[in-house]
Amino acid sequence: MDPGFEAALRQFVIDRSGALFRTAYLLTGDRHAAEDLVQSALTKTAARHRGLRDHAAIEGYVRRTMYHEQVSRWRRRARIVEVSTDQWLDRPRDGHAEAADLRVMIRAALSRLTPRQRAILVLRYFEDKSETEIAHLLGVRVGSVRSQIHRSLERLKKSAPELGNVRELR
Structure with a gap:
């Protein structure tokens, strides 16, 4: 591996692994699957070292790889297993009860969606991607993204x- 790329990738992992894990967790809904997704994306990025030197280029490649990898995982599954739970996933700490409660409600609500619906909403509202960018990342048409956003928000409502007006999440 090119030493310059290796140093840039090492620093990128130090700086951005937390953010990548949060996105992966929102996409997968599972801590272990999220860790696997980030690891897989970083491994594929390390294998493609040409042309990736700065944080922006590396981050773009890693995130795109994560989205594609997760879509591939969904497609490989024979059926979708949905798990609905009313359990609290976190406990509020240090006076941040409202923020923790909201995070818990959002995680629980996202876990009730199909993987594709969850990905569309995560990309749109948590990653702030445009419909065109989402379509490109997931390999679908913009019209499909729009209809999936609409259906996903309706299902979320x-x-x-308990989330109230879903539009507030934007």
Whole structure:
């Protein structure tokens, strides 16, 4: 591996692994699957070292790899298993009860969606990607992204009324 790329990748992992893990967790809904997704994306990035020198280029490649890898995982599964739970996943700490409660409600609500619906909402509202960018990342048409956003928000409203008006999440 090119020493310059290796140093840049090492620093990137130090600086951005937390953010990558949060995105992977939102995409997968599972801590271990999120860790595997980040590791897989970083491994594929390390194998493609030409042309990636700065943080922006590396981050773009890693994130795109994560999205594609997760879509591939969904497609490989024979069926979708949805798990709905009313359990609290976190406990509020250090006076941040409202923020922790909201995070827990959002995680629980996202876990009730299909993997594709979860990915669309994570990309749109947590990663702030445009419909065009999402379509490119997931390899679908922009119209499909729009309809999936609409369906996902409707399903989120029905399955998680505790979130109130879903549009507030934007």
